Amino acid sequence: MKKSLMVSLLVGASVFAADYSGVVETPNASKIIKADLLGAAKTYKMPDGCISTDPKVIARGAFIFHNLNGGKVKGNAPEGLAKKNKDGSDKQYGNCVACHNIENAKGGGNIGPDLTSYNDVFIATGARDYQFVYQKIADPRVDNPHTNMTVNLTTGLFNEQEICDITSYVVSKK
Numbered sequence: 694m695k696k697s698l699m700v701s702l703l704v705g706a707s708v709f710a711a712d713y714s715g716v717v718e719t720p721n722a723s724k725i726i727k728a729d730l731l732g733a734a735k736t737y738k739m740p741d742g743c744i745s746t747d748p749k750v751i752a753r754g755a756f757i758f759h760n761l762n763g764g765k766v767k768g769n770a771p772e773g774l775a776k777k778n779k780d781g782s783d784k785q786y787g788n789c790v791a792c793h794n795i796e797n798a799k800g801g802g803n804i805g806p807d808l809t810s811y812n813d814v815f816i817a818t819g820a821r822d823y824q825f826v827y828q829k830i831a832d833p834r835v836d837n838p839h840t841n842m843t844v845n846l847t848t849g850l851f852n853e854q855e856i857c858d859i860t861s862y863v864v865s866k867k
């Protein structure tokens with residue numbers, strides 16, 4: 694082998710052998726998985742005065758139900774509901790229509806049960822009460838450990854008041 698080729702091979706090898714561990718990001722997989730895991734299913738007691746027929750409350754619940762996040766919505770969010778989080782990121786909404794049909798849904802999904810006429814079909818008949826609906830939205834796993842529904846309160850996606858807003862909307866007469 695020619696001397697010049699030998700040298701260039703050696704130089705090349707040393708480049709490949711260089712230690713890049715300081716510049717290459719090595720994500721800590723177990724940390725990420727832990728952060729993604731849901732906490733254990735949690736039972737909640739609906740707070741006093743949770744269910745309201747105030748149109749402003751219902752408007753917030755409807756908005757959360759029908760929208761994905763603050764960045765996707767044109768116009769203002771209803772009074773008392775933000776479009777951004779404190780850190781400036783888009784606020785996440787429920788996007789419940791992805792899985793549920795309901796009055797005035799645009800492209801309501803059918804992964805979950807149809808929630809149209811919910812008050813007449815489920816509440817007025819006594820099949821469900823407000824506490825059941827509140828718990829279902831807060832953490833559906835308590836009633837159904839194998840549910841495909843999103844967990845909304847245990848994950849901190851929404852706070853207690855927002856769960857009340859959404860529940861008030863679902864059980865309202867529309």
Ligand code: HEC
Pocket residue numbers: 758787788789790791792793804805806808815821826829830833837840841842843845859863
């Ligand atoms: C990924 C799909 C999915 C999403 C998103 C979803 N759900 Fe569900 N939902 C389901 C499924 C599946 C069920 C039936 C199984 C169960 O009861 O856990 C269900 C059940 C329910 C029920 C119980 C109906 C009854 O009386 O039996 C209510 C109420 C409900 N969802 C409300 C909501 C609301 C409000 C949202 C948005 C915050 C939402 N869901 C988001 C899939 C979804």
